[in-house]
Amino acid sequence: STSSTVITFNSSSYIDYHSQELLDYPLRLSLRFRTLGRISNGVLLSLTQRKSSSLIIPFFIIEHSNGKIEITVLQLDERKVLSTVTSVQCGKNVNNDNWHWLQVEIDQSGIFTLVVDDDSRTSQIPSYVVSSWNLNAVLVGDTRRLSSDIFQPFIGYMSELLFNDENLFEILTKSKDESISNFYYDSQHLTVGYRVAFFNLVTVNTQKSYIAFSERENQNKNHGKLDIYFLFRSYVPDGIILYRYAQGLNEYFAIGLRAGILALFIDFGFGKRQIVSNESIKLADGKWHEVRVTRIGTDKIELVVDNRANRSTLSANGIRNAVSLQPVLYVGGIPNNNNINLTGSGLNAHGFQGCLSSFIVDGRLLDYQRALVLNGQVKMNVCSGKLGFILFVF
Numbered sequence: 001s002t003s004s005t006v007i008t009f010n011s012s013s014y015i016d017y018h019s020q021e022l023l024d025y026p027l028r029l030s031l032r033f034r035t036l037g038r039i040s041n042g043v044l045l046s047l048t049q050r051k052s053s054s055l056i057i058p059f060f061i062i063e064h065s066n067g068k069i070e071i072t073v074l075q076l077d078e079r080k081v082l083s084t085v086t087s088v089q090c091g092k093n094v095n096n097d098n099w100h101w102l103q104v105e106i107d108q109s110g111i112f113t114l115v116v117d118d119d120s121r122t123s124q125i126p127s128y129v130v131s132s133w134n135l136n137a138v139l140v141g142d143t144r145r146l147s148s149d150i151f152q153p154f155i156g157y158m159s160e161l162l163f164n165d166e167n168l169f170e171i172l173t174k175s176k177d178e179s180i181s182n183f184y185y186d187s188q189h190l191t192v193g194y195r196v197a198f199f200n201l202v203t204v205n206t207q208k209s210y211i212a213f214s215e216r217e218n219q220n221k222n223h224g225k226l227d228i229y230f231l232f233r234s235y236v237p238d239g240i241i242l243y244r245y246a247q248g249l250n251e252y253f254a255i256g257l258r259a260g261i262l263a264l265f266i267d268f269g270f271g272k273r274q275i276v277s278n279e280s281i282k283l284a285d286g287k288w289h290e291v292r293v294t295r296i297g298t299d300k301i302e303l304v305v306d307n308r309a310n311r312s313t314l315s316a317n318g319i320r321n322a323v324s325l326q327p328v329l330y331v332g333g334i335p336n337n338n339n340i341n342l343t344g345s346g347l348n349a350h351g352f353q354g355c356l357s358s359f360i361v362d363g364r365l366l367d368y369q370r371a372l373v374l375n376g377q378v379k380m381n382v383c384s385g386k387l388g389f390i391l392f393v394f
Helices: 127-133 316-324
Strands: 006-009 014-018 027-035 041-052 055-065 068-076 082-090 100-106 111-116 119-124 137-140 156-163 184-188 202-204 210-214 228-233 239-245 252-258 261-267 272-276 289-296 300-305 308-313 328-331 354-361 373-375 378-380 382-384 390-393
Touching: 027 041, 041 156, 055 082, 055 100, 055 137, 068 111, 068 127, 082 111, 082 119, 137 156, 202 210, 228 239, 239 354, 261 289, 261 300, 272 300, 328 354, 354 382, 378 382
Parallel strands: 202 382
Antiparallel strands: 006 156, 014 137, 014 184, 027 100, 027 156, 041 055, 041 137, 055 068, 068 082, 100 111, 111 119, 202 354, 202 378, 210 328, 210 373, 228 289, 228 354, 239 252, 239 328, 252 261, 261 272, 289 300, 300 308, 382 390
């Protein structure tokens, strides 16, 4: 982490810095960032022409995409429709849940340099494109305009955003009377400080409730990598949280609570493996807990619960065989049918009861609005306890 101001972004956070004057060239910016849960893509920031709070036109978009930083350069064509001029990629493994650094410089003639950690690229934008932009704003964390199927909002942490030598995040920590800046700003769902990022909350109320997602719908390129991140909160010591199986075989992958301990169980036909959280700490305590499951190389998988790590070694074929699992993912519980197999896991078939949040599976954010099935008592965008009080709402 860092001693500088850190900003936590969930899936709906953004900061809109805007000036009454056009931005001066050369434009220089640098930023430290850390993605959450190895999520595959998200917009870090955009250089925009801001005509009003509801009319923002992004022309220079910086995002992380499949482990690289990608810059997309846009212009308005003769029909006043945004079209791509060029795109440039740089860096590697920038979504690995560690801190990374980037720097961009653009001059009036359209030459720009991108540096990501120890990698760099130089490219050229036609000067007539640059002069047509009339940039006057920096939008951080989202584009707020383009289709979310193309550009996803950023989820994770940012720090040390310097724009033309001004630290834009430090403005957020000062009152408007104290701040001396060329920028005004608007923001939404902003968290100043390094905090757990809550988004896409859901409450599962009964043992027979569950949510099913289809991997086919998203055509997830990372399917089977076994990179998982989520938060949970429960008072009930037993219940399935995540499950996927192989059709016609006994192979499956499951995560759930077992007597208050989190257990991850894998059977891909090359031997059963189990990883459990610290057995001395019961997790069905009504508090939020953070879970990471990460594939390490070809033969290891790691379970981290509240920053405590446990690892297990699998056969090399075992992890690679994960792609044979069915493209249906169950969250919060499982249906009652003959395909469900929990042999050897010690997990019972009861569904999880409590709150789930911030689910990222194989780089993909789970959106409950796009679920294949919502079965039983499932409440979206809220976490509520047995007493009926609401703990967190967007």
